[in-house]
Amino acid sequence: MTEALVELRRVTINFDNRPVVDQVDLRVQRGDIITIIGPNGAGKTTLIKAVLGIQPISDGALTMAQGLTIGYVPQHLTLESTLPLSVKRFMLLSGRSHQECREALAKTGVDHLLDASVHHLSGGEKQRLLLARALARRPDLLVLDEPAQGVDINGQAALYDLIRNLRDDLNCGVIMISHDLHLVMAATDKVICLNQHVCCSGYPADISHDPAFIETFGRPVAESLAVYHHRHNHSHDLHGDVVSGDHDDAHGECSHAHH
Numbered sequence: 649m650t651e652a653l654v655e656l657r658r659v660t661i662n663f664d665n666r667p668v669v670d671q672v673d674l675r676v677q678r679g680d681i682i683t684i685i686g687p688n689g690a691g692k693t694t695l696i697k698a699v700l701g702i703q704p705i706s707d708g709a710l711t712m713a714q715g716l717t718i719g720y721v722p723q724h725l726t727l728e729s730t731l732p733l734s735v736k737r738f739m740l741l742s743g744r745s746h747q748e749c750r751e752a753l754a755k756t757g758v759d760h761l762l763d764a765s766v767h768h769l770s771g772g773e774k775q776r777l778l779l780a781r782a783l784a785r786r787p788d789l790l791v792l793d794e795p796a797q798g799v800d801i802n803g804q805a806a807l808y809d810l811i812r813n814l815r816d817d818l819n820c821g822v823i824m825i826s827h828d829l830h831l832v833m834a835a836t837d838k839v840i841c842l843n844q845h846v847c848c849s850g851y852p853a854d855i856s857h858d859p860a861f862i863e864t865f866g867r868p869v870a871e872s873l874a875v876y877h878h879r880h881n882h883s884h885d886l887h888g889d890v891v892s893g894d895h896d897d898a899h900g901e902c903s904h905a906h907h
């Protein structure tokens with residue numbers, strides 16, 4: 649089996665003797681794009697912090713590949729607004745060379761903003777800048793905490809495309825948190841639905857039918873997500889079991905509604 653970049657085995661993290669992350673298994677390899685979804689307070693950020701090595705674990709085991717370089721993209725860029733700071737200066741603060749910084753900015757499509765003030769960037773430009781800073785480290789693993797926050801819907805789709813391209817380019821692994829279920833379902837490889845423990849995990853097409861997913865997010869959400877994966881020739885009942893055998897149409901798309 650390919651070596652894991654990071655592997656968690658039955659990891660538990662307690663706060664005040666309460667498990668916030670409960671016996672979670674997770675394995676990220678090169679080429680993976682894994683998205684963690686789950687309700688507020690489900691333990692997503694805590695889990696990501698454990699992967700980053702900044703959150704001690706209470707139980708279980710966490711192993712990282714030797715010499716692993718992680719690029720981290722936080723939710724927001726928080727900077728002292730009175731401090732004048734250009735994009736170039738911000739990038740150079742990462743300690744990488746001018747050339748590496750320029751290349752990283754070009755990869756995320758914001759190299760034309762080199763001399764702009766970081767305070768004047770739009771939400772989408774800021775996210776691309778943060779991504780560029782993470783890339784400048786040439787990471788083996790990219791960790792993103794809600795990368796599409798504050799980005800409009802077209803910008804979000806473009807950002808997910810970019811993340812996929814960067815994964816191909818760098819041959820890195822990607823693990824991210826997202827609240828945008830529609831985008832996740834349309835654009836991610838593998839999803840982990842977390843609610844302290846792993847409720848369900850797998851490919852988007854499969855987990856939107858998983859009873860644990862339906863219980864966590866509700867039937868209307870699950871139904872609205874099924875629209876992205878109309879390649880089934882069957883329906884599921886409440887328990888996720890197959891209940892009918894409708895046939896595909898000429899395009900291989902399904903010919904029924906999901907209930």
Ligand SMILES: Nc1ncnc2c1ncn2[C@@H]1O[C@H](COP(=O)(O)OP(=O)(O)OP(=O)(O)O)[C@@H](O)[C@H]1O
Binds near residue numbers: 686687689690
């Ligand atoms: N350092 C801490 N000490 C005590 N409790 C904490 C600490 N950090 C997080 N928690 C609690 O752990 C739980 C999970 O928090 P976490 O931030 O991991 O959730 P999340 O899934 O990322 O939520 P959201 O979607 O709202 O960002 C919450 O109840 C939170 O209050």
